[in-house]
Amino acid sequence: MAPKEEVWNPSVETVTPVITLSFYFYPTSTTGVVIQREGFAFSYSEEFEQSEWVAYSLSSLDFSNRNFNRPFFIEDPKVKSRSADWRNYKKSGYDKGHLCPAGDRKSSYKAFEETFYTSNISPQLHEFNDGVWNRLEQKVRYWAKKYDGLYVVTGGVLSDNLKSIGEENVAVPNYFYKILMTKDGKKMIGFLVPHEDSEKALYEFVMDVNTIEKMTGIDFFPKLPDAVENKMEKSNDYKEWSF
Template sequence: MRSPQKYMRRGFRLRGNTLVLLFVFFLIGLFLHYGGRTQPVVAFWNDIRRIVGLGPSTTRQERNPYKAPEPTEDVASDRPEPESEASDDRRDAPEPAEKGTATGNVRFDFEKQVDFLLPAFRPDDAIIRHDGYVLRYREAYEQADWVAYPLLAYEITGDADRDREQFQPDPLVETGSALPSDYTRSGYDRGHLAPAGDFKFSQRMTRESFYMSNISPQAPQFNRGIWRELEELVRKWAVRDNGLYVITGPVLKSGLPTIGRQNEVSVPEQYYKVLLYCNKPDIRMIGFLLRNEPSDQSLRSFVVPVDQIERITGIDFFPKLPDDLERRLESQGRDETTAAWFSY
């Protein structure tokens, strides 16, 4: 007759190495299930809390308003537009390019030309037209070198929520735009060229502002500091002046450093904004040129003649202005320009 002790040894008993292997397989399963997230155990615990009705656990983090949610995959969104947003398109609002009474300003005849506000471009350029803005995409740099749009006072007020949107590849860029993941852990913000705050009247246009064709690598303290300050000033002026034409972009050139996992996205050293105000017979133009770095200087110190921006970018701004008027506006010095724009 076998002793009880020998009988027990024949039964199933987990040894130490078996427990270790089970724990390792459990962790591997968590990583696979949660898509390789760096904190799968936290994600698993949050799911358990949701199942039992306790809600997700959260960690206290400083909110960064310039970091919108990233898509789970680097593909362009093909989700249909909600019917409730189908009518918030600029096409259903008074259009300044067609109706001068929309702003109360009196238009010049040259403003009525097709694509008046666009810089000069060639037929083979990648011109991308969205509802809120138009841009020229430069595949060699994986970003736009200019973004142009009219900015009216009613467009910067509204309840469009940027927190609802995600950075997405631009579906209209035939060669493929940069991807959100190209910026991940690069040390640079996904900086808007045409800011989301300029389209608050429309959720559709706010969504389009998160296309990666409208994004450029910006130093965090630049994007959240002096660049944001300039964007807010432009909106303030748009309200004051009942509308402006805005052209903005990076200074792109060969030899720039790059970031990116799948695409080589150039990191610009400088950014510019060019603004034009028209209310016949009044007209004025101003240009800003800023380095991609933090600054506590006054925005006045970044005002430069527009023809200086043209020289370093190779871009011809507002080519449909009469030549003599274009030369006069673009050659004005800082003192004359700041007096006209900052005096009231």
């Protein structure tokens, strides 16, 4: 049975568990393979052996000071076509880069553990993963606390002729994106970050969401009213966000 349609009202909090993204805010999928876990949802691309997007809600309750033991990366049993084996990354020169960071899912061990399924990773250069991408992830946590919660969508830009690694040809994106919307539905911001080491300020990677949609073929918040969606997705003004 399909879930009951929700009525958009930016002044009312969406009725969902803290760590779950409401179906209402799922992006579209170019693959038709959308899977919901406890802590996030994702759209898996067998062609590229990774998710085209991972989506989740984030609040200050999700990044507690709990120190969980890191589990091993394993294939995702919910992906019927089988997600990529972690051995594709072995001696590849690339990190197993989390899309939904483990540090964003500390409300429970189960939510934390789920981030180590290979459906939630993408090949990332260590200097990128530990550098500019990590800086952006930390800033997202800052905003989640400051603005009383965010919806987050993130992934690599998957396209033809990408480099690949391993026997399963896991694609290596040239760009990674992150799109944020405050839970009150009043602010949205997009980031498009080249897959390389960078010391640039984070605001230099701000990109209007419309451009990221054209690059990926994904509509990130399709159920927003058109007037609201069009206004927020055309903007690349970062001045409303505290950098």
